[in-house]
Amino acid sequence: MDLLQLRYFQVVARYEHISRAAEELRVAQPSLSRTIARLEADLGSPLFDRQGRRIRLNQYGAMFLRHVDRALSELDDGRRALRDARDTGLGRVSVASETLLTVTHALGSFRATHPRADVRLFQSTAEEMDRQLRAGEVDFCVASQPLAGAGLESIELAREEVLLAVPCGHWLDGQERVTIPEIADEPFVTTRVGHWQRTLLDRLFASEGLTPVLSCEGDEPGASQDMISAGLGIGLIPAMSRQAGTDTVVPVAWVHLAAPNCHRVLTLVGNPDAYLSEAALKFREFITSRPFMTHRLPDPRRGRRRPLP
Structure with a gap:
């Protein structure tokens, strides 16, 4: 048993898929399979259940993985500690x-x-x-x-309200507050599944038995306000993130959402x-030990910012 076998096993156990693990490790699939087979032979026990091309971590593999994770974590921590000790x-x-x-x-x-x-x-x-x-x-x-x-x-670190951003001149521009059913047919600019904006949007609509209409799904939430300003849809924007960008405010109008727990x-x-x-x-x-950022909320009636009282 050597360190390379353990690291290869850790990645295969995470994916439960030889080809994906081989791609991350940048090794050939047959070589990776042979490495795992040698490790199992050294241990005297199979670590995976094999069903055709599919593999699943079995009870012995899960048990061994917990120890491997701890051992490799300790080694990595030791490497970092030595590096930091040498570092000026x-x-x-x-x-x-x-x-x-x-x-x-x-x-x-x-x-x-x-x-x-x-x-x-x-x-x-x-x-x-x-x-x-x-x-x-x-x-x-x-x-x-x-x-x-x-x-x-x-x-x-911080808690803030999430507001609805709409293009200037939109029928919601100038309204103080809106409900989810009132915007059920509006196209939304949002992020892909896995990001918090998408999770919040899906939750707010699901609480009303609705599904949002999506006009754009992306990986960078910071780009949402530009797309909303361009008229591609409406979207959920947190005040704090909006202020973390440049001082130039992209022109949009802001509306409060009459929905429970609409915050980040x-x-x-x-x-x-x-x-x-x-x-x-x-x-x-x-x-x-200090405020995470300056807490400000935009005036929901215009695309300008105002400090909290």
């Missing part, structure tokens, strides 16, 4: 977020305060963030929806068992 700076902190605009201001302020810290940023879906935390690829995630995995710790909760999520560099520790203290 503070080490590295890696952060994932569903949209980069959400964390731009916070990371910029942190870099200004701790210029010796090596900061890495990733854009990921909620599913990807959960995997990245468990694999030790990131130290923290700034999440806009709960991450599914157990054993993770989260700290609330930002949380800092981490793995309590993972090693944290000095930079990561300072980042956690920095981001949780």
Whole structure:
């Protein structure tokens, strides 16, 4: 049994699919299959149930995977600890977020305060963030929806209302408040399944027994306001994310949604068992000890911003 076998097993166990695992590992499928077979022979027990081309992690494989995950995580933490000890700076902190605009201001302020810290940023879906935390690829995630995995710790950073953005001149322009049934036939600009905006949109419509009409599905929430302004549809936009971009406000009109729990909760999520560099520790203290961003809500009647009272 060697380290390469364990890492290959970990990826195959995650996908339960040889070809997908081979693609990620960038190895030939026959070579990967032989590696897994040798590992099973060394252990004296099959780790997967095979049904034709399909494989499923069996009870022995699941048991072994828990130990492999811990062992490889410890080795990766040891590697990071040595690197940080040699480093003349503070080490590295890696952060994932569903949209980069959400964390731009916070990371910029942190870099200004701790210029010796090596900061890495990733854009990921909620599913990807959960995997990245468990694999030790990131130290923290700034999440806009709960991450599914157990054993993770989260700290609330901010809570804000989510508003409905509509093109200027739209029939909703100038209205104070609208219900979901009133906009049931309106085309929506939104994100793909897995992003929090899509999760919120589907939940709000499902609570009324409706399904939203979609005109655009994308991976970058920050582009939604531009598409709404261009007349491609209406959409859900959080006030905080809108202010995280440039000072130029894309002209749209804003309307409150008369729907329960129409808000976003930002949380800092981490793995309590993972090693944290000095930079990561300072980042956690920095981001949780002060307001995450300036809290402002747009005037729902116009495309201008106003401070909260």
